[in-house]
Amino acid sequence: MDIDQANQLAVERILQSQPVLIGVARAGEVIPGMHKNLILHAGPPIDWPRMSGPLRGAVIGGLIFEGLARDEREAVALIERGEVTFAPCHHHQAVGPMAGVTTASMPVYIVENKTFGNCAFSGLNEGYGKVLRYGAYSEDVLARLRWLRDVCAPILGKALELAGGVDMKTLIAQQLQMGDEGHNRNKAGSSLFARLLAPHIVRTGAKTEDVAAVLTYLAENDLAVLNPVMAACKATMDAAHGIEGSTVVTCMARNGTDFGIRVSGLGDTWFTAPAEIPVGLFFPGFRQEDANPDIGDSTITETAGIGAFAMAAAPAIVKFVGGTPQMALESTLEMYEITVAENPHFTIPQLDFRGTPTGIDIRKVVKTGITPRVNTGIAHRQPGIGQIGAGLVRPPMVCFEEALRAFAARIAMG
Amino acid sequence: MVVRSLVKPSTYFDSVTLMLVQREVRELPGVHEAGVVMGTEVNKQLLRDAGLLLPEAEAAKPDDLILVVRAESEEAAARALAHAEELLLERHRAPLLPTEAYRPKTLSSALRMLEGANLALISVPGRFAGGVARDALQAGLHVMLFSDNVPMEEEIELKRLAASQGLLLMGPDCGTAILGGAALGFANRVRRGSIGIVGAAGTGIQEVASLIHHAGAGISHAIGTGGRDLSTAVGGVTAMQALTALAADPSTRVIVFLSKPPAPEVAGRILHLARTIPKPVVVDFIGARIPAEEGLYGAETLEDAARIAVELATGSSPRWPEWIALPAQEATRLAPSQKYVRGLYSGGTLCYEALVLLEQYVGPVFSNTPLDPLMRLESPHHSRDHTVIDMGSDEFTVGRLHPMLDPELRIQRLLREAEDPQVAVILLDVVLGYGAHPDPARDLAPAIREARARAQARGRWLPVVVPVVGTDEDPQGYQSQVQMLVEAGALVQRSNAQAVRLAGLIAEAAGSRGSPRLLAEMPVTPMEEPPPDVRRILPLLASSPRVVNVGLEGFTQSLVSQGVPVIHMDWRPPAGGKKELIDLLDKLNA
Known part of the structure; x- marks a missing residue:
């Protein structure tokens, strides 16, 4: 099998995948290898001293949430005594937006890839404002997390059970037709999600106030569906990983310090380089200097061919790429230059229903000099302040060049 | 006087674009000299020779862009550099056509955007041209390879590949x-x-x-x-x-x-x-x-x-069309010192033909591209006796536009030849058409007038014979170009052969003697060789080609103006021109 054939196989796996959201459970119960002292985080591996502000804040919050520490001082002491283990979400079939911190008692969505049988996990989205994923851990943040765990998750889990799951592939296909790109904009997708679940949420028999609160949570949070979408992308891309001879990228992720990629035919190796600082639009009162380097696992959407790759579908947010709907089209058109296939399930009305660019080939990235585009939220450098804007970033070219060198070396070894 | 430079890493522009920008910057107030070049060794040497290579530019790599100016003041230098950057940015931003949606960066995207494309027109730098041509052939396109400096082995390999697919590969060069x-x-x-x-x-x-x-x-x-x-x-x-x-x-x-x-x-x-x-x-x-x-x-x-x-x-x-000029009449007006023909050509083949024909009237002719190695000029910049030079060859075009686009060097040379009391007649070709200077007579006619005036001031009559290659449908307009040249005193001729003959006869009348060359006769070799399979080439000829243009933007513009379906590919050197990665990509079939 030559490289092109291996890549063809990889994209066939992507296109054939059927990710279905089947339920909600505690991370410790479903995520393989999860335990009380393990903290999962976004991006490639990183140790405490190199973590950026938002990730540190989220880690401290996670330890407090788990009852392992009562405050920041105790949390840091615990870490410095070496009693906390860190691992990328990606090493545990999981993905998390921004800091991506996931601990054992947190609830996670379970997405099953019905075609290939693998599962992927992602936490419940906390909404806007001061939230753990941006490094905030004040009492109101922790209270929100407890509500998600103790009230929201059981109701959503039961509703999903009653609904017989939600077909995420269909949901993504629909949201792309409704002006979402599935990463920075999930307004339509979240509405669809709420619409699908609402009758089942009511049927759970939960207290009226709780039902109302969960429905309000879905109604007020345009990002509610982001985490299931990410898990769907993760379940899809994992199915394409591990194909010998394939140069297709199966993971792109950032931890706030490094950007890392993994390649189907290169096993579990990460190829990393210092993360860039996203450029974009800022909420009032914030400036470019406040921005943290790129962070989060949400780049799994671009890896799977949506997000910035489907920018043409989301003219409403083109301001983040600096302008006009024409530039949104060009963003997507440019991504066809570095991908292997087009996804016939995810079509873009603005491009005459052309399928989204799918399956990044490291060879094409290096040859053309075009790195993947990524839409992203922008975190403040300081923990606890939260999202300060949204914009555009690209992975460092070095990641792809290093991967290419490693791939050539692997081929040479036979 | 200050020299200031700016290096922009991994920023590629084609040489025509760079030279046009360079020319514009050079003309800014307070600017004495400017260089806008990619950081190749050859370019750096040119800058070094001109005293323009500052340490930061010394370290530039072939895929880095160097901007440098020598100016009267810091302000003028800074202004010029900023202006150069702005001009280049404009080139990058501006779409060729208002309707153009997206400039494809790879051949596969280009092919997707231009349905039925059947010809790739390639004019990227020679060291990359072979790779682009190979991709095009593999995609089933015929190729016109405009680029030069493609190694011979690569040409052979490409032509073998083309022939095995039944595709036509025109070029390189x-x-x-x-x-x-x-x-x-x-x-x-x-x-x-x-x-x-x-x-x-x-x-x-x-x-x-x-x-x-x-x-x-x-x-x-x-x-x-x-x-x-x-x-x-x-x-x-x-x-x-x-x-x-x-x-x-x-x-x-x-x-x-x-x-x-x-x-x-x-x-x-x-x-x-x-x-x-x-x-x-x-x-x-x-x-x-x-x-x-x-x-x-x-x-x-x-x-x-x-x-x-x-x-x-x-x-x-x-x-x-016929413009009668009587050689004897011209010759009688020459001063006794005037004996020699000087040909300053922009067209390579026209120069070659001139060397062949002129010999019959004046004997052996010196050149930078001589018929006989013994007749090679010591320096292409200095004529001796009868001299005909090809100013489109490398020694004149490194770091400069071809004389068909930029007449400056030819004009300087024309004026210098006019100062030489031994010069009896000057031959100067003018080539019109797509790709050439938009109005060559505008620059050349005043120069011809000036050259003749200078000679006349020294008591000499200087015939300037000009073959004009072009048609009334060319963008420059044949009639108006000819008229401007005639009004400047040029002896315009309809063909190169007529022009060389006129110049030769004038020199002959002024005392030169021809040495008729025995022309070699080429053989006919009967061979049992089946003609090549051209079934895939005939459809290319059956209607207007559908072109993917990879390289010079001007070619896209001229095809657009002819109504030919064309898509412009926004080509950049593969892997930013990094050799090690290019080799890896080749191994990995990319």
Whole structure:
């Protein structure tokens, strides 16, 4: 099998995948290898001293949430005594937006890839404002997390059970037709999600106030569906990983310090380089200097061919790429230059229903000099302040060049 | 006086764009010299020689862009650098057409955007051109490879690949082609008709096609082969395909074959093939004869080739514009010191033809591209005795635009020759058409007037003989160009052969003696060799080509103005030009 054939196989796996959201459970119960002292985080591996502000804040919050520490001082002491283990979400079939911190008692969505049988996990989205994923851990943040765990998750889990799951592939296909790109904009997708679940949420028999609160949570949070979408992308891309001879990228992720990629035919190796600082639009009162380097696992959407790759579908947010709907089209058109296939399930009305660019080939990235585009939220450098804007970033070219060198070396070894 | 520079890492622009920007920056107030170049060794050497290479630019890599100015003040330098950056940014931003949606960056995207594309026009730097051509051939496209500096081995390999796919690879260094009515590269706009041209000679094709047009006849197709196609190593692969295709092409009734004298064994095979074609074939091996065979018509000059072709196609002799100039009358006005011809050519083939023809009137001629190695000029920048130089060759074009685009060096040389009391007559070609300067007479006519005036001030009469290659349909307008030149006192001639003859006769009348050269006769070599399979080439000729242009933007613009379907590919050096990665990519089949 030559490289092109291996890549063809990889994209066939992507296109054939059927990710279905089947339920909600505690991370410790479903995520393989999860335990009380393990903290999962976004991006490639990183140790405490190199973590950026938002990730540190989220880690401290996670330890407090788990009852392992009562405050920041105790949390840091615990870490410095070496009693906390860190691992990328990606090493545990999981993905998390921004800091991506996931601990054992947190609830996670379970997405099953019905075609290939693998599962992927992602936490419940906390909404806007001061939230753990941006490094905030004040009492109101922790209270929100407890509500998600103790009230929201059981109701959503039961509703999903009653609904017989939600077909995420269909949901993504629909949201792309409704002006979402599935990463920075999930307004339509979240509405669809709420619409699908609402009758089942009511049927759970939960207290009226709780039902109302969960429905309000879905109604007020345009990002509610982001985490299931990410898990769907993760379940899809994992199915394409591990194909010998394939140069297709199966993971792109950032931890706030490094950007890392993994390649189907290169096993579990990460190829990393210092993360860039996203450029974009800022909420009032914030400036470019406040921005943290790129962070989060949400780049799994671009890896799977949506997000910035489907920018043409989301003219409403083109301001983040600096302008006009024409530039949104060009963003997507440019991504066809570095991908292997087009996804016939995810079509873009603005491009005459052309399928989204799918399956990044490291060879094409290096040859053309075009790195993947990524839409992203922008975190403040300081923990606890939260999202300060949204914009555009690209992975460092070095990641792809290093991967290419490693791939050539692997081929040479036979 | 200050020298200031700026290095922009991994920023690629084609050399034409850079030189245009460089010229504009040089003309800014307070700026004495400017360099806008990629950081290749050759370019850095040029900057070093000009005292413009600062330490930061010394470290620049081939894919880095260097901007440098020498200016009167810090402010002027800063302003000039900023202006250069702005100009380049504009080039990057501006779409070619208001309607153009997206500039594809890879061939596969380009092919997706231009349905039915069948020809790639490639003009990227030579070291990358082979790779682009290979991709195009593998995608099933015919190729016109305008780029030069493609290694011989690569040419052979590419032509082998093309032939195995039944595809046509014109070039490398193919400057001119006309396919299905579309003028590609440097080509004139000519009437469509029944005469097909195969040429290893760029300006040779332009001259013959233009003369055919002037005669009221027309061109079916003109297929360029590249200058090395008829060497032993390459073996005439493209020429054989082109001849066979024109033989089968229903719109072609007469074929003209043009080249400098080929390797004899290749000439033998070409002539054998030509002889078997049931259409008349006119052959001009500029400076070599062909045997008299049925169906083969030997021509002595490019004009002669055009004349025979027109007669064969129309049954009547061409009536061409004629500007009568009497050599003897010109010669009697010369001062006693004036003896020599100086030819300053922009067209390579025209220069070659001039060397061949002029010898008959004045004897051996010095050149930077001499017929006989003994006649090589010590320096191409200094003429001696009778001299004819090709100013389009490397020693004049490194770091500069071709003289067909930028007349500056030729004008300087013209004025210098005019100061030389031994010069009796100056020959200067003007080539019109797509790809050439938009208004060459605007720059050349005042220079000719000035040159003649300077000579006259010293009591000398200086005839300047100018062959103009072009047609009334060319963007520059033939009539107006000729008129401006005539008004400046030039002796305009309709063809290069006429111009050389006039110059030669003037010199002869002033005392020179010709040395008729015995022209070598090329053999016809009967061979058991099946003609190449041209079934995939014929559809390319059947209608206007659909072109992917990779490289110079001007070619896209000229195709757009002709109404030819074209998509411009926004090419950049692969892997930012990094050799190690390019090698890896090759290994990994990318």
